[in-house]
Amino acid sequence: MSRFHKALNGLLIACPSVVLAGCGLFASPADTSSTPAFHNAAEWPPRIGPAGAGRRDVGPDEPVTVSLRDRDAGIRLTDVTLTDAAGRRLAGDLSPDGSRWRSTGSLTAGSRHTVRVDAEDGNGVPARWTTRFATASAGRTVNVTFGPATGTYGVGQPITAELSVPFGREKARARALVERALTVTSRPRVEGSWHWINDRELHYRPRNYWPAHARVDVRAELRGVKVGDGLHMGRARPVSVTIGSRFEAVTDAGAHSMTVKRDGKVVRVIPVTTGKPGFYTRNGIKVVLDKRRSVRMRGTTIGIPGNSPDAFDLNVRHAVRVTRSGEFLHAAPWSTGAQGRANVSHGCTGMSERNAAWFFENVREGDVVEVRNSRGARMAVFGNGYGDWNLPWATWHAGSALSAGPASRSAPPAPARLRPQSH
Known part of the structure; x- marks a missing residue:
């Protein structure tokens, strides 16, 4: 044998x-x-x-x-x-x-x-x-923080991932490994892609807005997998997001009117006023960041001298924020005579107390707000809120480390620029 x-x-x-x-x-x-x-x-x-x-x-x-x-x-x-x-x-x-x-x-x-x-x-x-x-456990790990927090959001809400370790453009292979570890699944399924905003932050969005009433689950897999020299994937708390109805507000600054739709049906047309010369409202697609019952707005906080004709110091009600630099949609009872007729604000979208209260109660974080026909600049894609939807899909997808095109084709992050707040 x-x-x-x-x-x-x-x-x-x-x-x-x-x-x-x-x-x-x-x-x-x-x-x-x-x-x-x-x-x-x-x-x-x-x-x-x-x-x-x-x-x-x-x-x-x-x-x-x-x-x-x-x-x-x-x-x-x-x-x-x-x-x-x-x-x-x-x-x-x-x-x-x-x-x-x-x-x-x-x-x-x-x-x-x-x-x-x-x-x-x-x-x-x-x-x-x-x-x-x-x-053995890894000596150095890449921990991931996902956003937004678990909850219900509008159809324009991007998914964000913040990394504890930077990955520059020269680390293309490591970026691809990290991106493969970040999993987004939705029901119903949609085509989507990550886009590297900078060395530490990625955003994920579908080709088009999220379907109404979808469920989106975000998690990091491959814990412990090597993604660089002595560097391994680490912790990440998963996030589950529910998408609400499709709520969109489109403002025509030239016509001084905002049309609000829910699931494709017009539910309200609101007379508004937007930014006057020197303070034009930004054009483009924005995403609601948060809502505040009352906000104190002061011109001095954004560089307007207290003795200037443009100075203001007001408590503003029903404020819906769409940029980090202070652009809101809010009640402006002092300008009701101009609403629907002229643009007299410092960059925000103003409306009557009644319309602002209705809008405040119906809008949620992640809903889409678009401005057209303003003489203002285009909404920054990154750095001042969520301007992600202003990038064409091909350009957005090229910003993924897993795309066929080089990451260098993605648009560079635009710095946030302070704009005067409205009164």
Whole structure:
């Protein structure tokens, strides 16, 4: 009887209920003594590294090797699989003669791993041996903070991801690995893409607005997976977002009118006033950032001298904010004579107390507000709120590290510029 068949007989003694295919025998990579039936066999079980008797944790960057104890025994390795605790299979190369296997990628930090070795003798009789080991925790991790918080938002709400470690444009491969770890799923399914805003922040949006009443789940997978030198994916709290009805407010600054639609149906047409010369309201698509029952607005906070004819200091009611620099839609009872007729504000969209109260009660964060036919500049894509929808889809998608086009094609972040607030 060959030594290989003796080894297989030994396997049957160790695991009498398993025939030839073997059983799962678990140990650290260097501790084969837990399989006593094979301990004295010359050629089986194989050697599995990293070496080190009694070692429990393996460095995530250490290669795993599998080799035969006796290359002349007529045995050859037929397959080796290395998987982490999440079931992801790590890459490796098997030598042409079936005598050695070596992992080619990094292990998952802080995870249990399973090595399954399949072999056969010269007559094709198979055998299998399995072991498990644990890797050490990562020294440096990339933690992810998702936004917005779990809740209900409008159809224009982008998903945001803020990284604890920067990834410059020169780290294209690392950016791609990080992006693959960030998963957005929606019901119903839509086409969408991440876009790198800067070295630490990504935004995700669909090609078109989110479908009304959709559910969006955001999470980071691949925890412990290497994404750079000594750098592995770390913690990320998942987020679940519910999308409300499709609520859109479109202001025609030239006609001094705002048309409000819900799910495609016009529900209200509101006379408004927008920015006067020198304070023109920005054109473009904006997304509601928050709502405030009352906001104190002062011209001095944005550089208007207190003795200027444009100075103001007012408590404004029913304020809906659409830029970080202070553009709101709000009640402006002092300008009711101009609403629907002329543009007299300092950049905000003003309306009557009654219309502003209605708008405040019906709008939510993430809803879409668009301004057309103003003489103002275009809404900044990034840096002053969510101007994400002002980028064409092709340009947006090109800002993904996983797109076919280079990341350099994406629009550079635009700095926020303070604009005078309305009164």
